[in-house]
Amino acid sequence: MWRSAFDHxxxxxxxxxxxxxRFADGSTAHYGPDTGQTATLHIKDDAILRGLCLNPVLALGEGYMDERIGxxxxxxxxxLKLLQGNRSTTGFPAWLRALNLARYHMRRFIQRNRPDRARANVAHHYDISDAFYALFLDADMQYSCAYFPDPDMTLEAAQDAKKAxxxxxxxxxxxxxxxxIGCGWGGMALTLARDHGVRVTGITLSENQLQTARTRAAQAGLSDKISFRLEDYRKxxxxxxRIVSIGMLEHVGVPNYGTYFQRISDLLAPDGVALIHSIGRSAPPARHDPFLNKYIFxxxxxxxxxxxxxAMEYAGLWQTDIEIWRLHYAKTVRHWLERFNAARDQIRAMHDDRFIRMFEFYFTICLIAFEDRMQGVYQFQLAKNRSSVPLTRDYLYPNSHPQGPSFSGA
Structure with a gap:
């Protein structure tokens, strides 16, 4: 049955x-025209055919992790890029479209992310170990999209450019x-306090990141300027x-967007400015990614x-600037994947091969999402008062506009 469905x-x-x-019994089947590229998929266990028909991305990931697919x-x-390229030219079969529609409507139940669940979700990924993440992140441990005004920048330089x-x-x-909000290992907070003369309160749900951030602040002599807390944004x-939140909105969940932006509004001073940096889809809403949801995030x-x-509108916030980054995260993930592959022997001393293949599949599908699908990064600059930021974007590019920002004319 499932082989026939897979064939269809x-x-x-x-x-x-x-x-x-190439199937487990040694037989082969050919699909598609004699044009374009050719790839081979080796299915070593026919039992996985059911999953490939009903939840293909999840089944591909699990099959690769378990070495049942090659x-x-x-x-x-x-x-996977070849498969994605063909996917964009045709639709899935009716049964899979129906299942995906059901999964889409289940988002509001799956992503409720109440405080106890949110903390467990964060621990699942971010409390693995600093030593592991240090093998592929930049020296400041920035685990979000870097910014490449120069495409030949190093990862470290691009992460510094993102923060700037x-x-x-x-x-x-x-x-x-x-x-x-969602301060990670503290890199942005340290940069803000050290280089810009401000006080910072950083909140996270990761105990591991909290301890590292506090240690880094103490080592930098900034403990009097920075306070890190294990705290849910709702509390x-x-x-x-000012409020900054980098790479945290992706963990909030659809049912909580209203609460999230209302909390931004409630916590922001009357003349305050917030900057929310998040992965986003330049396409209609979709279901959650089944592999990432089960194994990664x-x-x-x-x-x-x-x-x-x-949600932003009902929170009474001015959208003073919305910027969309295209392909910057693709370049970031390529840097991470290159470093990850170079460090395989060190990672193997920490984790088994199944874990390594899980992370490799995670990086791969993220790279495809940013290079071949409608996915990028949004930056939302928000304010209660339209006059809290300059009236033009010139201040964002100081090298092009040496006169500096002007706050007049509000």
């Missing part, structure tokens, strides 16, 4: 390139109190001149702009 699936999918499937010709990345670009958007003033109180979801706009 691939006949509809492969319209541009050619896929050769990509002998082009390798993992190029084979965000900080310009915050329009800081000496003595400002900044809230960093934070006070008033802050439980409760996570990449929002479409249409899902966020209403």
């Amino acid at each position: 699936f691939l006949k509809g999918l492969m319209t541009r390139d050619r896929l050769i499937v 990509f002998p010709d082009l390798g993992l990345l190029d084979t 670009h965000i900080i310009r958007k915050l329009c800081l003033r000496p003595g400002d109190h900044v809230l960093d 934070t109180s006070g008033s802050f001149d 439980p409760g996570g979801y990449v929002p479409s702009l249409s899902e966020l706009a209403g």
Whole structure:
């Protein structure tokens, strides 16, 4: 039954390139025209055919992790890119479209992410170990999209450029109190306090990141300027001149967007500025990614702009600037994957091969999402007062406009 369904699936999918499937019994089948590229998919266990028909991305990932699926010709990345290229030219079979629609409507149940669940979700990924993440991240441990105004920049330089670009958007003033929601290992907070004369409160749900961030602040002599807390954004109180949140909105979940942006509004001073940096879809809303949700980021979801706009509007926040980064995250992930592959022997001393293949598949599908699908990064600059930021974007590019920012004319 499932082999017949799989055969039907691939006949509809492969319209541009050619896929050769080698089955566990030694037989082969060919799909697609004799044009374009050719790739081979080796299915070593026919039991996985059911999953490939009902939840293909998850089944491909699990099959690769368990070595029940191989990509002998082009390798993992190029084979998945070939499949993605054909997917964009045709639709899935009716049964899979129906299942995906059901999964789409289940988002509001899967992504409720109440405080206890949110903390467990964060621990699942971010509390692995600093030593592991240090093998592929930059020296400042920035685990979000870097910014490449020069495509030949190193990862370290591009992450510094990301922080600098965000900080310009915050329009800081000496003595400002900044809230960093989802502060990670503390890199942005340290940069803000050390280089810009502000106080920072950083909140996270990761105990591992919290301890590292506190240690880094102490070692830098900045403990009097930075406070790190294990705290859910829904529990934070006070008033802050500036709010920054980098790579955290992806963990909030569809049911909580209204709460998230209302908390931004409640915590922001009347003349305050917030900068929210998040992966986003330049396409209609979709279901959550089944592989990432199960193995990497439980409760996570990449929002479409249409899902966020209403929440920002109802929170009474001016959208003073919205910027969309295309391909910057693809370059970032390529750097991470290159470093990850170079460090395989060190990683193997920490984790088994199944874990390594899991992370490799994670990086691969993320890379394809940013290079071949409608996925990028949004930066939302928000304010209660339209006059809290300059009236033009010239201040974001100081090298082009040496006269500096102007706050007049508000």
